[in-house]
Amino acid sequence: MGFGKYVGARVLWAVVVSLIITTITFLLLAAAPNPAIREAATQAALQGGDPSAAVERERELRGLNQPLYVRYMDFIRSIYTLDWGWSESRSQPVTEALLQALYYTAQYSIPWTVLTITLGPLVGVYSAANMYSWRDHVATGFAFFGYAIPNFFFGIILLLIFGVWFEVVPISYDTSAPVFSLQNVRQLILPVFVLVTGSIGATMRVSRNESAEFQNSDFMKTAKAKGVSPLRAYAYHVMRPTMVPLSTTLVGQLLALFIGSSLLVEVVFGIPGLGRLTFNALISQDTNLVLGSTLVFTFIAVVGNLLEDLVFTVLDPRINYDDR
Amino acid sequence: MLGIGGATALAGCSGNGGDGGDGETGNGTDGDDGTDGGDGEDSGTDTSTYATAAAASFTTLNPIYNDENGAGNAIARALDQGYTFNADNEYVPLLYDMSTEDGEVWTFEVREGLQFSDPYGEVTASDFVYLIQEVHQGGWASSVSATYWTGVEVEQTGEYEFQATLQSPQLLWPESYEPLLYPIPQDLLQPYVEEEDAEGLRQDEELLELQFSGNLGPYVLDEWQRDGGTQYSRNDDYYLQDADDLPDVFNEAPYFESAEIQVLGEQASRLGALETGEVDSAAIPPERVQEYQDNDEIYVNQIPQPYNEKLSVNMRDNGWTTGPGNMFRHIPFRQAMAAAIDKQSLIQGVFRDFAETHFTWQPRFSNFYPPEDNIPMFGVGDRYGSEYARGLAEDAFEQSEYEYGFDGETMVDPDGNQVQLSLYHSAGQETEQLMGEFIAQELGNNLGIDVSIEAIDGTRFDTEYYTTTDFPTPERNEEGEVTSVPDELVDTVDGEEVEWTSPTATNPGPRNITGNEDWDMEIVYGLNTFPRNPLTNAVFFDGATGSYNPVGYYPEFDAQTLFDNARQASSEEELADALVDLFVNIAEEQPYIMLAFPDSTVGYREGLEGPIENFSNGWNLPAWRYEQ
Numbered sequence: 001m002g003f004g005k006y007v008g009a010r011v012l013w014a015v016v017v018s019l020i021i022t023t024i025t026f027l028l029l030a031a032a033p034n035p036a037i038r039e040a041a042t043q044a045a046l047q048g049g050d051p052s053a054a055v056e057r058e059r060e061l062r063g064l065n066q067p068l069y070v071r072y073m074d075f076i077r078s079i080y081t082l083d084w085g086w087s088e089s090r091s092q093p094v095t096e097a098l099l100q101a102l103y104y105t106a107q108y109s110i111p112w113t114v115l116t117i118t119l120g121p122l123v124g125v126y127s128a129a130n131m132y133s134w135r136d137h138v139a140t141g142f143a144f145f146g147y148a149i150p151n152f153f154f155g156i157i158l159l160l161i162f163g164v165w166f167e168v169v170p171i172s173y174d175t176s177a178p179v180f181s182l183q184n185v186r187q188l189i190l191p192v193f194v195l196v197t198g199s200i201g202a203t204m205r206v207s208r209n210e211s212a213e214f215q216n217s218d219f220m221k222t223a224k225a226k227g228v229s230p231l232r233a234y235a236y237h238v239m240r241p242t243m244v245p246l247s248t249t250l251v252g253q254l255l256a257l258f259i260g261s262s263l264l265v266e267v268v269f270g271i272p273g274l275g276r277l278t279f280n281a282l283i284s285q286d287t288n289l290v291l292g293s294t295l296v297f298t299f300i301a302v303v304g305n306l307l308e309d310l311v312f313t314v315l316d317p318r319i320n321y322d323d324r
Numbered sequence: 325m326l327g328i329g330g331a332t333a334l335a336g337c338s339g340n341g342g343d344g345g346d347g348e349t350g351n352g353t354d355g356d357d358g359t360d361g362g363d364g365e366d367s368g369t370d371t372s373t374y375a376t377a378a379a380a381s382f383t384t385l386n387p388i389y390n391d392e393n394g395a396g397n398a399i400a401r402a403l404d405q406g407y408t409f410n411a412d413n414e415y416v417p418l419l420y421d422m423s424t425e426d427g428e429v430w431t432f433e434v435r436e437g438l439q440f441s442d443p444y445g446e447v448t449a450s451d452f453v454y455l456i457q458e459v460h461q462g463g464w465a466s467s468v469s470a471t472y473w474t475g476v477e478v479e480q481t482g483e484y485e486f487q488a489t490l491q492s493p494q495l496l497w498p499e500s501y502e503p504l505l506y507p508i509p510q511d512l513l514q515p516y517v518e519e520e521d522a523e524g525l526r527q528d529e530e531l532l533e534l535q536f537s538g539n540l541g542p543y544v545l546d547e548w549q550r551d552g553g554t555q556y557s558r559n560d561d562y563y564l565q566d567a568d569d570l571p572d573v574f575n576e577a578p579y580f581e582s583a584e585i586q587v588l589g590e591q592a593s594r595l596g597a598l599e600t601g602e603v604d605s606a607a608i609p610p611e612r613v614q615e616y617q618d619n620d621e622i623y624v625n626q627i628p629q630p631y632n633e634k635l636s637v638n639m640r641d642n643g644w645t646t647g648p649g650n651m652f653r654h655i656p657f658r659q660a661m662a663a664a665i666d667k668q669s670l671i672q673g674v675f676r677d678f679a680e681t682h683f684t685w686q687p688r689f690s691n692f693y694p695p696e697d698n699i700p701m702f703g704v705g706d707r708y709g710s711e712y713a714r715g716l717a718e719d720a721f722e723q724s725e726y727e728y729g730f731d732g733e734t735m736v737d738p739d740g741n742q743v744q745l746s747l748y749h750s751a752g753q754e755t756e757q758l759m760g761e762f763i764a765q766e767l768g769n770n771l772g773i774d775v776s777i778e779a780i781d782g783t784r785f786d787t788e789y790y791t792t793t794d795f796p797t798p799e800r801n802e803e804g805e806v807t808s809v810p811d812e813l814v815d816t817v818d819g820e821e822v823e824w825t826s827p828t829a830t831n832p833g834p835r836n837i838t839g840n841e842d843w844d845m846e847i848v849y850g851l852n853t854f855p856r857n858p859l860t861n862a863v864f865f866d867g868a869t870g871s872y873n874p875v876g877y878y879p880e881f882d883a884q885t886l887f888d889n890a891r892q893a894s895s896e897e898e899l900a901d902a903l904v905d906l907f908v909n910i911a912e913e914q915p916y917i918m919l920a921f922p923d924s925t926v927g928y929r930e931g932l933e934g935p936i937e938n939f940s941n942g943w944n945l946p947a948w949r950y951e952q
Contacts, residue, residue, distance in 0.1 A: 086523075090550045091384040091532050097550060104552075156592045164596045171597040172377070172586045175552040267589040272381075272551030276589070280381065280551070283783060 003313070010309065014302040019076075021298050025291060026075050030068065032287075079295065085288035089280060094292040097277060102296070105262065105273035107179060108188050112195040120200045121246065124207030125239055128215060129230075136208075143204045146197030152264035155194045159268065162190065173270040191269045195262070203246065210242040244316045247308055371931075371950040374580035377588045377603045381551045386531040387506035388459060391468045398554045398585050399506075400945075402534045402541040404564075406432075406505050407498060408943045409856065411936055413691070415498055416943065417569065419447070419507055419540070427493030427894075430503070434484040438563055439538040444509035447540070449486040453478055454510040454517075456488075464520040472502035492891060495899065499857035509536050539563045542578040542946035556583040564946065571947070579949035598622065598927055605928045605935075609755065610676040616927045625937045626678055627924040630687050631850045633679075635747075635763060635917035637661065638845065640876035642789075642838035646744050647737035649726035653835075655880060657720035658914040662702035664713040664770035665763055671920055674758045679922040684911035685865070687921045689939060690855030691896070694904045699911040703919075710770040717771060734772040744774045745844040748789070751779035759919075760847055775845075785848050790874045792839045795832035798825050812837060817868045817878045824869050831873035839874075851916070855939070858903055862887050865910060877915040 056065075064071070078084065084094035092100075127139040163171045170187050177183040214220060215238055223233045263275030274293065281289035312319045382395035387403060390396060404418045415422070419438060424430045438447035459465045460473040477489040488503065497503055508531070516525040530536055534545045540563065543556035558581050564574045586603065588594045598606040599622070608616050608624055616622050637643065637652040644650035651657045671679045683701050686693045701707055714730060721728045727738045735743040747764060749756040757779065764775035780789075796810045806825045813824040815834035824833045832838075854860040863871050866887050868878040886906040893899035911918075928935050934948030935941055 086527060089383055090381075091386065091527070092550060100550060152590075156590070159593065159596055164599050167600055170602060171593055171600055172588055172602050173552070175549045176547075176555070268593060270552075270586065270588045270590075270593055272549060272587070276381075276551050283781070284383070285783070 007310065010306050014306055017302055018295075018298055022076065022079055022295065023072075025294055026072060029287060029291065030071070084292045084295075087281070087286055087289040087292075089284040089286035089289060090277075094288050097289060098274070098292050098296055101272065101274045101277040104175070104271050105266075105275070107184065108191050108195070108265075108271065108273075109262065111188070111192050112199070115192070115196045116199045116203060119196070120203030121207040121239060121243060123200070124204040125211045125234055125242065127204065127208045128211040128238075129234060131212065139204065140208075142197075143201035145201075146199075147201030149197075150264075151194050151198045152268050154197070155190065155265055155268040158190050158194065171270075173272075175272060187269075191265050191271065194265055206246055207242050210245060211238045214238045214241050240315055244312060247311055247315065372581040374578070374583040374948070375586065375603045376584070377586050377594045377597055377606055378553065379587075379589060379591075379594070381553075381587045382548075384526075384532065385534060385545075385548055385554075386526060386528070387508065387534075388465070388467045388469075388531065389526055398548075399534065400541070401543045401554070401556050401583055401585070402537045402545040402559075403506060404541055406503065409499075409940055410943050411938050411940050413856070413940065418564070419505075420452070422498050422503065424495075424497075427495040427497070428490050430488045430490070430497060431481070432486050432488065432503075434486075435563070435567070436484055437566060438507065438540060439561075440507070440509045440536050440540070441538045444511055444536055444538070447507045447538075448483050449480050450483075451507060451510045452505055453480045453486050454513060455505060455508050458517045459508075459513060459525075462517065462520070465516075465522050465525060469502075469505070472500075494859070494891070495893065495896065496857040496859065500854075500860050507540055512536060543583045551587060553584060553586040558582060562946065571944075573944070573947040577946040579947070595927075598929070601929060604932055605926055608925045608927045610674075610678045610922075610925060613676065613678065613925050621930050622927045623930055624925055624927045625935050625941070627926060627937055627941050628680065628687060628689050628939055629921060629924050630690070630853045630855045630939065631921070632682050632685075632687075632853055632918060633759065633847065633850055633920045633922060634682070635661070635665075635919060636846045636849070636875050637917060638843055638875055639878075640835045640838045640874075642842045643844055643876070645746070645842045645844055647726070647728075647739070647741075649724045649728070651720055651724060651728060653878075654720040654723045655913050656716045656723065658917060659700075659702055659912075660713045660716035660720060660771060661767065662914050662917045663707050663709070663716055665703050665766045665917070665919065666708050667703040667919060670759065670762055674755060674762055675920060675922050678925050679920040682918040682920050684907040684918065685853050685861055686858060686907060687853060687855055690853075690858070692855065692858045692900050692903050692907075694907040698904065698908045701911075702914070713770045730772060732772075742772070742774050744776065746778055747775050748778050748780050748785055748843055748846040748848055750782050750785075750848050755922075756847055763845075763847070780848070782848055785843075785846065789839045789841045789843045790846070790848070791829040792832050792837070793829050794840075795827045795837050797827065798823075815868070818880055822868055826869075826871070828871050831869065831871055834868075835876040835878075853921075858907075859887065859890055859899075865906075865915065875916065879909070879915070880913060881909040883909070 066074075082095055084098075086092075087094050087097045090097050123139050123143075127136045130136050159169075159171060162169045168186075169190055173187055174183065177187060211234075215234075217237075220233060220237050223237050228237075262273065263279050265271070266273045266275045274296070277289070278293040280286075281293060378394045378398075380394055382390075382398055383392060384390050385395055385399050387399055390399060406417075406419045407422065408416050408418060410416050417433075417435070419435055421433045421435075422430055423433075432449070432452065434447065434449050434452065439445070440447060456473050456476075456478045460467050460469050461476075461478075475491045478486060479489075480486045490497065494500070512528070512530060513525070515521075516528070525531070533548060534541075537544065537559075539559060539561040542559055542562050542564075544559050546555045546557055548554050558578055562577060564570060564577060567574060586597070588597060588603075591609070594603070594606040595608070595612070597603045599619070601621070613624055616624050637658060639650060639652045641650075644652055667681045671677060671681065680688055681701075681704060683696075683699050684694065706712065717735065718730075728743070729736060731740065737743055745767075747760050749760040757777070760777045764777055767773045767775050796812050798806045798809045798813065801807050809823045809825060813827060813833045815822055815824075815836075822834075824831070827833045827837075851864070852860075864873065865877075865879060865883050867884045868876075883906070886902070886909070890899055890902040890906065893902050926935070931951045932948060933951055934944060
């Protein structure tokens with residue numbers, strides 16, 4: 001199988017995976033009690049009506065009296081036509097809610113991701129090149145500090161120092177700030193810093209240990225013997241093989257951080273992004289929105305994994321897909 | 325903004341935020357915003373924007389469907405409601421004046437000169453009548469105010485006048501907030517009414533974005549950023565500028581060029597924003613009040629509230645999980661619990677003295693607070709302490725068919741094991757957690773009960789423990805009249821057979837009908853005590869079948885007759901007299917173990933004029949301004 005075919009097969013597989021996940025989600029939703037129906041029953045009871053009749057009406061209105069397969073087909077159709085329904089907790093269409101939240105999340109998560117995947121391995125390799133020197137210890141200390149300190153706590157402390165005491169950054173997030181403006185940089189610098197310090201540690205440590213393996217390898221010795229400059233030697237002969245195992249875990253790690261830490265950071269810095277949207281959707285039992293954000297994360301994971309596999313071939317020419 | 329912050333007050337139940345919050349004083353009655361703050365002048369920020377912070381985002385800004393206090397404040401910036409109450413607790417007409425002779429027929433006079441945005445024209449009586457008859461009473465829309473208008477006959481009697489006839493006289497009808505209406509254009513509602521399209525009405529963009537608000541609010545809503553907050557600009561045509569029946573200060577209101585409400589979920593962020601002048605006010609947790617009182621740029625107001633802190637004890641079958649025979653059902657036992665908890669120490673230790681003691685179902689500032697000589701004051705003075713509480717508990721043991729007792733200092737069940745009870749509080753609420761620990765300690769020291777404290781999410785506690793929708797329902801004929809009641813919905817209360825004809829999630833039936841999970845005690849929720857119209861408390865105490873009774877309380881006094889007598893009163897004085905017996909009995913029976921009324925402590929930027937240390941705080945919000 002050539003590279004083109006492999007990519008095609010992987011994309012098809014991605015579609016199958018997303019279908020399986022949406023099907024499981026549908027079954028879980030179908031089995032769970034619907035809060036809207038509970039609400040209708042309560043309303044009816046409060047108004048002296050008949051709760052069971054209200055439940056029937058509500059079921060009919062929402063098409064829940066249809067057979068399961070009909071509902072499933074409707075569900076799948078609306079998923080793939082982007083008709084994801086109405087978010088009750090935000091009073092707007094789910095797709096609009098997700099796009100809006102994504103707009104604010106992207107503004108800090110793109111710089112965050114870029115900085116993490118560039119700075120992490122760089123500092124790691126630098127650390128390995130200067131192993132057990134004071135530079136290595138500083139870098140390692142920094143990595144462990146960032147990894148150990150809880151993001152939300154670090155965020156509050158930085159906000160206190162730079163926002164309240166020195167007043168160099170605003171406390172509240174201004175949604176009307178233009179994306180490419182100094183104002184936006186000022187209000188995003190702390191969340192990005194907090195997130196980078198939180199995520200860089202693991203990447204840095206892995207790349208440090210990986211590259212330690214390569215810097216004494218035969219090909220590195222050969223390069224040195226041929227008079228290759230240290231910068232070039234590290235960039236081409238250490239960094240590149242280091243990135244291969246690293247990239248297998250990167251997407252998963254970043255996704256986990258994305259959901260977990262971005263919520264807390266968004267709460268602390270008041271950013272109306274995807275983390276808060278997902279959390280609020282969950283606690284307010286806004287099923288349409290929960291489903292929507294699940295799909296977004298599914299999509300990111302599936303595409304991320306696909307890209308990861310493709311990046312292998314670029315990083316490591318020994319991997320090819322010809323024999324598959 | 326003048327109007328009433330949210331109809332939520334009527335729901336009776338408030339998440340017991342304790343310290344959580346947006347600075348909203350949250351009396352649920354006055355569109356009052358404790359949160360309110362704008363940019364302070366001292367720190368060099370401009371005073372042209374009135375900025376406040378909210379702790380949670382808004383579910384909807386559709387006035388017909390909003391039932392949240394926070395969103396009520398956000399709507400109020402751009403859309404007034406019918407009336408409000410001033411600092412002296414007097415009715416202040418905004419959109420309409422209300423008058424009555426007998427409390428049964430009420431005349432609404434709509435103010436002239438009220439304008440919707442184009443193309444809807446002037447606000448007239450027909451807009452209100454249409455809203456009431458076709459939406460609230462229509463039976464299809466499930467609007468928040470629907471229950472308030474059930475059985476009320478409404479008739480338009482002039483271009484700017486309509487009448488409402490109640491089923492029985494209610495002298496304090498305005499004080500119940502039930503006749504409080506938003507102005508909504510008839511032409512906007514019509515297509516939904518014709519189609520009976522509740523979903524369409526709920527999702528209507530003009531309603532959600534308040535695009536029809538015309539001159540009806542001090543500001544115009546520019547943007548609602550979900551999870552981010554709302555932004556407004558000054559409404560130059562605000563109708564109260566021309567009102568001659570209000571203080572002159574309204575002639576130029578509002579005094580800010582713009583307004584905003586920022587959603588800042590983290591308390592530290594809200595307080596930081598207050599300190600730097602990014603917002604003009606924020607709620608201050610009791611333990612940090614002193615710090616802000618010492619800050620030259622901020623002043624702190626202590627605002628009395630009608631929301632209580634109480635300990636619910638579960639008298640239903642899923643309560644008293646420690647052994648047989650639910651002791652919470654015996655009045656002396658509940659009194660013993662009230663007597664075992666030192667209210668003064670609770671207030672000093674947990675609320676840092678920013679709270680009042682709570683003995684009966686009214687706060688002290690209420691006009692209906694009964695004479696204190698009549699009320700048993702459990703938990704203070706002679707009625708506090710181990711010996712006294714144990715005496716009461718012994719009385720309760722005698723009433724029980726099971727052999728509970730004391731083994732030395734320890735309360736033991738019939739098998740001789742120590743009585744162990746669970747106490748739930750909201751996860752992440754520090755004040756609540758402290759209160760829970762204090763209660764556990766007091767019940768341990770004074771009654772020998774082993775209390776375990778559990779943190780839980782408020783929504784989960786509500787759906788799985790406190791309420792249930794899984795209850796039997798009576799059969800009804802086509803007219804909706806009850807024809808037969810299942811046996812599960814019948815119980816003997818105080819020697820009489822009682823039927824639950826309208827079970828609700830918050831009172832799903834007799835004590836045998838319960839939530840999914842067992843629980844003994846909770847401090848998750850605080851309740852409103854409705855000081856402006858105490859008759860509203862009928863939802864809690866009007867017999868065992870009251871619509872809000874998650875704890876399964878069966879009054880052992882004739883609550884229904886006392887409420888009926890109070891309803892017959894022809895003056896406020898008569899009403900106060902009629903209510904004395906009711907409040908004395910509630911203090912005696914302790915349906916909930918009443919503990920304290922925490923004040924709302926709100927910090928404002930120095931120089932902001934308008935906030936008052938009164939339950940009506942915020943009634944004149946459009947007239948708030950910075951000293952020149």
